[in-house]
Amino acid sequence: MITGEQKPFEEIWNMVKDFKKVLVFGCNTCVAICHAGGSKEAEILASLLRMRAAQEGAAIEINHAAVERHCEPEFFQPGMDNVRTYDLILSTACGVGVNLLSEHIGDIPVFPAINTEFFGAVPRSGEFTELCAGCGNCILHLTGGICPIARCSKSLLNGPCGGTNNGSCEVSPDIKCAWVQIYDRLKQLNRLDLMNEIVDAKDWSKAQGPRNFKVKLLEEIKK
Amino acid sequence: MEHVKGLLAKVGIDPERLEMFNLSAAMGPRWAEMCNEFTEKIRGLGPSPIWLATYRLKRNIKE
Amino acid sequence: MDKVVQSSEQAKAPSIEKSHETPEGWEPNILAFACHYCAFAAADLAGVMRLSYSPNVKIIRLPCTGKLDQIYVLRAFEKGIDGVFVAG
Known part of the structure; x- marks a missing residue:
């Protein structure tokens, strides 16, 4: 499975602070397992960003949503009309998801909220280790x-x-x-x-x- | 709890505003004492930055 | 829960609140998440014993403190609550 870790909060804040309507878009497959970008993490990140925005006096509307997979269009395609009402998508999916969503979304930027790392095993809950490099x-x-x-x-x-x-x-x-x-x-x-x-x-x-x-x-x- | 405190600190909220207590069903007086203690602590910390931000925003709109 | 996440970034963010004015008439607004079987019962007992305590504390009853989710606490702070405590 694909693993990743959330980027430092300051880095994420600097990405979103100049936008007006932001969707934190989670992916419920791999990155949800490593507690980096599932619907729960997307919701928490959205909440933190709203709190930061309130304190900075920035009028940003920040919402969250999640789909089961970002690496196959059929999963996010049905909700695209809603997704397109935002002016920034902050994706907590892996890099694959960010790329694919960018291709399908049109003229709205898609930014990554996590650093995608490797495909790893879960030897124990909460631990991730690289066992295969996919060398072909x-x-x-x-x-x-x-x-x-x-x-x-x-x-x-x-x-x-x-x-x-x-x-x-x-x-x-x-x-x-x-x-x-x-x-x-x-x-x-x-x-x-x-x-x-x-x-x-x-x-x-x-x-x-x-x-x-x-x-x-x-x-x-x-x- | 520690994790959430870390999250709060990230967005500029004092982690002291979040606390966990343990007590049993028989500890009525302890409950009252705890509520008072915690209220005093928060009184000392002042309003939360979020509350203040919204308060200022509302006041600006009125003026 | 894991303590790993809160390490390095904490220092960079404006983690300590700036000391600011307290508007007149401000009262602390506090939320308590209480376990039905222990703390909530204790609060009940405090009531039965006619103990008077701070009226700033509003209680939300949970079936168990294990029901508490990070997002509950964050939502509370987001809405502008001044303090949250969990009792169980």
Whole structure:
């Protein structure tokens, strides 16, 4: 799932202070799970902005709304007439949502209220960690299900570097060395032979944007 | 509670204006005491910035 | 709830209220969120015992203080309340 954290309040306030009618637009999928941009967070942010506006003597009308997803037009399309009555949309969706809404909304600006970070797992409620980098060329079958691209600071493909330090990474003792984890996991799976397999230089062209794809089956059905 | 206090501080409201008390159903006198204490504390802090802002706005409209 | 959020930004915002004039006739307006089973009962008891206390406190009864949402408190402040306390 996509994770993100709300921007500092001052930054958000500086974005909205010169507008007259602002909609704080939440997204109830990924960013709601990480308590950054769901309907609840949108409502709280709208309330805080109204309080700030009252104190600054700024006459801004600030409302909030939320839809289930900002990354598919069909979710926000039905309410667009209402959304278009505002002169600024402050989106608490991820960057994908901000981009897509901008494309559909016409001449109204859409600003981001959160910093979109990574796609992460939720090992415990309220904790988020990056386990996959979406590099477009998966080698998890060779590494015991532990991704060295996302979880090794250097994204090394063939074993640890000299900075591995009693199971931790030299970058921070809080980061576990991905290659130590891979070794342990392969040992557990009785597949240490995979450690000897050399992974060729990676084709990074698949890891960089702009990326897109179409589902072939659906394309054929359309024909 | 701590989180909301942080939110209030962000928009310039003294977090002291928000408080949490624990008491049982048998603590009637404590309730009265608590209400008085808290009222005095708020009296000390003065009107909330939001209230003042709206008050000023209303007064300006009248004048 | 999490204390993480309130760290660095707090310093930058105008967090301490500027000391300002108190208009004449101003009275503190206070909201109390009370749990039905403890604090609200205590308030009831205070009434039964004929205890007099500050009339500035208005009570909202919740089935449990767990029902309290951040937004309730924020809405109250947004409407210009001077203080909120939660009792449970």
